[in-house]
Amino acid sequence: MNPDSRVKNGNCGEKAAERVKSMIKRGLASSKWMGIAVVCGALASCAAGPQAPSPKPPVTGTPSPVSETGPIIYKSSGHAAMDAWRNDFSERAIAAGNDRAIVKSLLENISPITMWLGSSLTEVQTQTAPSDQAEFAKPIWDYLATPLGNTRITQGQQKLISAGPTLQAIEEQYGVDRQALLAIWGMETNFGGFIGRDDAANALANMAVEGRRRNLAETELYALMKILKEGHARRGDLIAGWAGALGQTQFMPTTYLAHAVDFDGDGRRDVWKSEADALASAANYLARSGYVKGQPWGIEVLTPAGFDFSLADGGERRMTAWTAAGLSPIRGGAFETGGAEFAELWLPAGASGPKFLLFKNFNVYKVYNRADSYALAVGLSGDMIVGKGGPVASWPKHIPPLSVAEIRDLQTSLNALGYDAGTPDGIAGRRTKTALQNFQKARGFLADGYPTQEMLAAVRVGGAVTN
Ligand code: CA
Numbered sequence: 185m186n187p188d189s190r191v192k193n194g195n196c197g198e199k200a201a202e203r204v205k206s207m208i209k210r211g212l213a214s215s216k217w218m219g220i221a222v223v224c225g226a227l228a229s230c231a232a233g234p235q236a237p238s239p240k241p242p243v244t245g246t247p248s249p250v251s252e253t254g255p256i257i258y259k260s261s262g263h264a265a266m267d268a269w270r271n272d273f274s275e276r277a278i279a280a281g282n283d284r285a286i287v288k289s290l291l292e293n294i295s296p297i298t299m300w301l302g303s304s305l306t307e308v309q310t311q312t313a314p315s316d317q318a319e320f321a322k323p324i325w326d327y328l329a330t331p332l333g334n335t336r337i338t339q340g341q342q343k344l345i346s347a348g349p350t351l352q353a354i355e356e357q358y359g360v361d362r363q364a365l366l367a368i369w370g371m372e373t374n375f376g377g378f379i380g381r382d383d384a385a386n387a388l389a390n391m392a393v394e395g396r397r398r399n400l401a402e403t404e405l406y407a408l409m410k411i412l413k414e415g416h417a418r419r420g421d422l423i424a425g426w427a428g429a430l431g432q433t434q435f436m437p438t439t440y441l442a443h444a445v446d447f448d449g450d451g452r453r454d455v456w457k458s459e460a461d462a463l464a465s466a467a468n469y470l471a472r473s474g475y476v477k478g479q480p481w482g483i484e485v486l487t488p489a490g491f492d493f494s495l496a497d498g499g500e501r502r503m504t505a506w507t508a509a510g511l512s513p514i515r516g517g518a519f520e521t522g523g524a525e526f527a528e529l530w531l532p533a534g535a536s537g538p539k540f541l542l543f544k545n546f547n548v549y550k551v552y553n554r555a556d557s558y559a560l561a562v563g564l565s566g567d568m569i570v571g572k573g574g575p576v577a578s579w580p581k582h583i584p585p586l587s588v589a590e591i592r593d594l595q596t597s598l599n600a601l602g603y604d605a606g607t608p609d610g611i612a613g614r615r616t617k618t619a620l621q622n623f624q625k626a627r628g629f630l631a632d633g634y635p636t637q638e639m640l641a642a643v644r645v646g647g648a649v650t651n
Contacts, residue, residue: 363566407437431455534634
């Protein structure tokens with residue numbers, strides 16, 4: 185997907201909405217992870233474009249007077265299921281001790297969002313758009329195009345200078361390197377250029393009514409109540425992305441309560457308007473998630489002839505084992521790991537694409553979004569912003585990626601052969617990769633676990649085809 189082309193096509197919001205629905209269907213969207221970067225990136229880039237729809241004003245104003253007892257009476261949202269959920273949730277929220285005026289102020293103006301609820305609930309539950317499915321088979325080099333593109337990197341380099349003193353102070357206090365913060369800031373909101381256009385309570389209410397993530401949405405709504413109760417933000421400040429994430433570094437409300445900090449010292453944790461607060465909050469979150477300052481997220485490597493690619497099995501091994509196996513940094517010299525002793529070998533596009541040793545910080549990036557591709561985009565774009573360069577080896581663009589249907593077919597066939605690829609879902613995750621690697625190993629193929637047409641053909645006939 186190329187978000188830039190969407191802007192030109194003027195249909196970005198719509199496409200993103202379709203993808204969200206598709207993700208919800210698959211249960212892939214969850215928590216902050218709802219920000220599967222593909223979609224967030226699309227929304228951010230789209231919104232920055234000339235044809236982006238004009239922002240919807242946040243729900244503002246002081247709460248209407250609320251009677252002190254009995255259920256809160258709301259004006260209908262025009263959506264029966266939404267009204268029913270709101271009455272029930274309000275009652276539970278108040279019974280749980282939440283302030284009636286706050287509950288009402290969050291929920292009185294909610295309304296159905298097409299992205300979440302479609303034109304009817306029935307539509308959401310039955311619709312499957314084939315074009316959405318293709319998204320998940322999108323090659324990683326297409327995914328990386330925007331985060332590693334000139335525009336994003338140049339903007340990041342400008343922020344490296346303009347926010348330099350702040351980043352320096354944050355590095356010293358939280359022990360998180362500036363390239364990590366700049367990369368996440370860029371990925372999440374285009375450096376604060378687009379922090380969302382939805383009201384957080386409305387986005388979460390829609391998520392709750394849609395149903396698949398109701399508990400999570402309600403937990404986040406309770407967190408919004410606490411944010412207002414504790415006075416961290418005003419009702420009108422609660423602007424969010426489509427999944428309810430707040431501010432320049434896109435914190436879900438519970439994450440905000442747990443990790444947001446006031447770094448500029450004005451007494452408020454303003455992740456919306458204060459760069460310093462947003463960046464320090466992200467640093468605090470990464471630090472508490474185990475970020476290790478001065479260690480790389482990953483290092484691109486060269487493999488020697490005859491290398492056993494089945495070592496790229498998701499397991500961590502000692503650096504001494506990797507060097508003994510013949511791995512070396514693709515840029516030359518010795519490995520500079522900042523003291524890290526263990527790494528995992530990862531082949532995002534198989535043996536013929538760039539290969540990386542991954543360190544602990546790679547997994548820390550995944551607190552923001554659990555997709556490996558997201559963490560890779562953060563790692564590489566951060567490196568590029570501070571002048572360390574992007575991937576050296578070429579991506580195998582000549583090898584056509586498998587469609588979702590083909591990956592499902594691959595999974596089914598692997599399962600039938602006794603290689604456990606899990607429930608066929610059309611997404612080539614780590615389990616599928618391991619199953620394919622085991623198949624490749626047993627049948628004498630190069631064991632990189634990369635799903636290609638050739639491998640699909642071989643698995644379909646039970647491995648009778650040989651190289
Ligand atoms: Ca502040």
